[in-house]
Amino acid sequence: HPQAFKSIELIEGDGGAGSIKKITFSEAEHIKHAKHRVDHLDKEKFVYHYTWIEGxxxxxxxxxxxxxMKFEASHDGGSVCKISTKFFVVGDVQLDEEKLDAGKEK
Incomplete structure (x- = not known):
């Protein structure tokens, strides 16, 4: 939803691998800010890897x-986005699977 974002600012790099983006979310969102690092971008294969490093x-x-993330053509002429997520916890924190699943739905 575009209305979820207040601003997206490229603070380091040219948008390719190694770049850092600062995202500020709208007041209506429960998340206020984030920083993403672009890890891999393949425009020809529609592949985008990034890491949420702050927020x-x-x-x-x-x-x-x-x-x-990988975008693929679907049989109906649209597209499908496949997303894989890896969580790296601080210390020995135990994750609550139900909370993670609830977060995926948002």
Whole structure:
């Protein structure tokens, strides 16, 4: 939802691998800010990997959260986005699977 974002600012790099983006969310969102690092971008294969490295949604529970996205053509002429997520916790924090699943739905 575009209205979820107040601003997206490229603070380091040119948008490719190694770049850092600062995202500020709208007041209506429960998350206020985030920083993402672009890890891999393949425009020809429609692949985008990034890592959430800073922000209030990490809640002092996660060191970082890595995402791998791939866009593919669907049989109906549209597209399908496949997302893989890896959570890296701080210390020996135990994750609540129900909370993680609830977060995926948002």
């Amino acid at each position: 209030d949604a990490l809640m002092n529970v996660f060191e970082k959260v890595a995402y791998e």
